[in-house]
Amino acid sequence: MLNRRSLLAGASALTATAGALSACAAAGTKPSIAVGEPDLSEGGRLKKTFEDIFELYLEVKPVSATDTGLDTGERARLKSRLNMAAPADREKDKAFYRVALNQLKDIDRKNLSGMDRINYDTIVWDYTETLKGYGAAPYGEPQDYWGPYSVTQLTGSYQTTPDMLENRHTIATKTDAEAYLSRLEAYATVIAQETEAVKTKAAKGVIAPDFALKKAVTQLKGLLAVAPAETNLVTSFDSRLKDKGIADAKMSAQALKLVSGPVYQAMQAQVAALEAVLPRATHDAGVWHIPGGDEHYAFAAGYNTSTTFTPEEIHKIGLEKVKEINAELETVMAKLGMTKGTPAERMKAMSKDPKFIFENTDAGKDKLLAHLNAQIGVVQAKLPAYFKTLPKSAVTVRRVPKATELGAPGGYYWPPSLDGSRPGAYYINLRDTAEVPTWTLPTLTYHEAIPGHHMQISIQQENKNLPMLRQMGIFNAYVEGWALYAEEVAAKDMGMYDDDPYGRIGYLHDAMFRACRLVVDTGMHYKRWTREQAMAFMDANTGEDNETEIERYAVWPGQALGYMIGKIKWLELRAKMQAKLGAKFDIREFHDTGLVAGAVPLAVLETVYNEWAATV
Incomplete structure (x- = not known):
């Protein structure tokens, strides 16, 4: 059983473990992670190695055990510890990734098949890139999004x-x-x-x-x-x-x-x-202004998109998407008789129209939350026609805490516990209800809850055929790309806006918003735009200067790139599979294949679908 003194014992155990790992890495000897009995198959060795790496990961990052509801039983001692942030802790992290990667590379990939190979490629890519990240951030520990x-x-x-x-x-x-x-x-x-x-x-x-x-x-x-x-x-x-x-x-x-x-x-x-x-x-908003900033951004762009696109290429993709979405906005708005000014100016006018805004009071905010819950219920009923596997975990809607809403994004999602005892949470920022007019809310719901983040992450966590490392895995371009792709599925496949033309404008507004991200993120960090230039570009194309969002991109370089780049990849793979399979293509099977495989780098996602197509 735990008591407060267990914190000291746990810290000592972690120090000893990390010290052994560091010494092992420095000496170039075989890692200390056990791989099981010598007669295990290569797939069996991989499974055992994943299990051991996972337990060691929780030792290094004990808060992850709490975040996933795993801080019970033999792991209960982790519940009294936090992820520490001293230089020595950074070295423990690096030692963990070095040792884990070396252990995985000791397994012969050629003797793996099916999901074993997908799992192997996914974790090896992740840990290899993570170690590169430490080199690209020599001045400090990498954050969740590799911010400096x-x-x-x-x-x-x-x-x-x-x-x-x-x-x-x-x-x-x-x-x-x-x-x-x-x-x-x-x-x-x-x-x-x-x-x-x-x-x-x-x-x-x-x-x-x-x-x-x-x-x-x-x-x-x-x-x-x-x-x-x-x-x-x-x-x-x-x-x-x-x-x-x-x-x-x-x-x-x-x-x-x-x-x-x-x-x-x-x-x-x-x-x-x-x-x-x-x-x-x-x-200066861009990381170019700090030592090693250009190197850092080149890494961040690649890591967050899991592609080899350069910042210049991403910037051009963004500009092309902005042009394409503006044309679609013109078409949709014209049908509603909205022709005065640019699409952005029309959306700005919509944002100020009182008929689209909940009262900026506690009662108004409660009503807004109830509205979101009702939206979730409507889309939930339509899921079976487009998705084979559905999440077992529920999702709740919560306000972003008042104490941190000033700098927080407009909405975000927190996954359920792995055992399903704690539901997923879709957070919405209600610092001012004028920032979330009703015509923008459906798309935010489809992105953060279902069929977006909650569906994808819950299905991944509930898939007990995946190793724990994979159940917890997050790859920015896959996860955010899926959520953005899910917005399009809701709009164009599920018909969620058939009777809601203003909601369709909200969908296009958000698509424009993510396209602009490609431009302003690379603009600030690569082309040396100012914060004000980025805000002006956003305003000219979305009708909002998005000050909070621009400031987010400034401190999380590259993270915002994963959304649209990931969506483009999902759509590309869907078109490729439709062309290859013809009449055999099934949208439910397509979605199930990608979701059940769990989050992976985009190159690995392509492998998943190529192997699926070969079996249909």
Whole structure:
């Protein structure tokens, strides 16, 4: 059983494991990951290797165990730990990927077949590119989207940890509560480590743009403005203790003491560090302005699209798509008698029309959330005609937390637990309902929930034929490309806009938005556009300057490229399979093949479909 002292034991075990891995890698010897009995087949060796790599991954990234609901039983000790952010932790991460990759390469790919080969190619690509990423980001640890900055309006544990503790760290017993307190204590340490990273990187000239730092400071100060006893870190803890009948005054007092003391002190120090760096920050949005920035972006573009497209090629694709979608908008709008001004100007006028906007009050926002749930119900009923395998997990609609909505994107998705006990969550940013007029909501729902992210990720997680490493896998161009492709399936196959012409404009607006991303992301990071140039391009083509989105691309270079590049690949493969199979082509089987295979790099996705077509 766990107690708060287990944190120290777990940390020691991880240090020992990482030390052994580092020594092994440095010596060039065989990795220490077990591969099972000598008489196992190559496929059996691969399965055992995947299992061992997965367990070691959870040791290095214990929050992943909580995110997926796997922090129980023998893994319960992971529940009291966080992913730490010191330089030594970066080295542990690198050692893990080196050792895991070497172990996989010890398996003869030629003796693998079917999904074993797909699984092998997927993880080898991922870990190979991840190690390249460390070389392309020599000034700091790679973030989830390979952003170079440790703390911004979108990055940093001040953003991510509170949500995890409130919504994914389950509390059913006093042991769970003790683990929560251990994590609160570690939370202060992680914030301090990230603050040191900000200082270290600043000394090397790696400083986030001024607008990103200013918003981070604003958000941190907003968190600090709340009395510790009123923070979700304390109130959600206390309420869950009461709900489970395990209320404990000493533990509640300890939570308050940790938040009001170490956590708030670490946040205050982080604010001070960011404010100290701000005078040296420039307004340059692209990573070209930091040392090694061009190298970093070339990597980020390839990693996030899982293609060999250059930034120049992606920029041109974006411009072509913008032109194509503008023409389609003209056609749809003309049928509604909307002919005055450019398509963007017409959409801007629609955005300001009160008939499309929910009241910007708590009651209005509740009504908006109910509206979204109703949309999910409508599309759910149509799924069986287009999809063979359907998700078992439910999806809920939630507001982006008020404390972080200022810098957060308009919507995003969080997957369910692997055991299905926690549903998937579709988050929508309701800082201002005017930002989400009704004609934009259907497409957002189809993207974030079904048939988009929730469907794809749930089916992947529920496919127990996939190794755990694959069930948890995320490849940006596949995942975001699918969600964007799903928008088109809803529009053009499922007929979701047949009686909703304004919703169809919303669908085209979002397609335009993703096409513009290709232009502005490469514009800022490759062609050295300013933040204002990028906003102006967005405004000219979508009717919105998308300040928050542009600032997102600035600190997550390349991530926004995966959406449209991925969608183009899904559509390309669909057309290719239709041409190859003719009358044998079945849309349900096409979707099932890609979804059941799970997230893969785009080159591997092509292999999946080529092998499928050969069996039809």
